[in-house]
Amino acid sequence: MTMSTQHLLCALDTIADGGACVVDAPLASGDTPVVLVRRGVRVWGYLNRCPHFSLRMDHRAGHINTYKGQVLMCAHHSALFRFEDGHCIEGPCAGATLTPVPVRVVGDAVHLTDQEPRPNTSLEGP
Incomplete structure (x- = not known):
């Protein structure tokens, strides 16, 4: 996907x-x-799907819990996932990972860079 089609x-x-x-x-x-x-x-x-039971991670639509600006927390079983790689560091699915979705920061906006989630994808902003 080119920059113009992001x-x-x-x-x-x-x-x-x-x-x-x-x-x-x-x-x-x-x-x-x-x-x-x-x-x-x-x-x-990341896809909004916890690897534990494939449930959405938000406790109400669109609201995601984070802890100390370092980890995401699944609202259903309190599994903790690192921001940088989606790896679960604590909870019932410890060792599992979230499914990454490739994004890129361009200026002051966040863009989808591909239409298929791929493992271990993160890109730095400017």
Whole structure:
């Protein structure tokens, strides 16, 4: 996908530094909820699906818990996932990983860079 065909997901400031938000991304399978997490100018994207029971990670639509700006927390069983690689460090699915969705920060916006989730993908901002 070239820069001109990237899909805008949200403005960078939509995601609090150390926080997360949920956006719908136009993946090949259709519009899919994606969790975006941010630390400084870095943003990572993951399918909004906990590997424990394949449930959404938000306790109410669009609201994702984070802890100390370092990990995502699944609302259902409190599994903790690192921002930078989606690896579960604590909880019932320890050792599992979230499914990454490739995103890129361009200026002050977050873009989807591919329509298929791929393992271990994160790109730095400017």
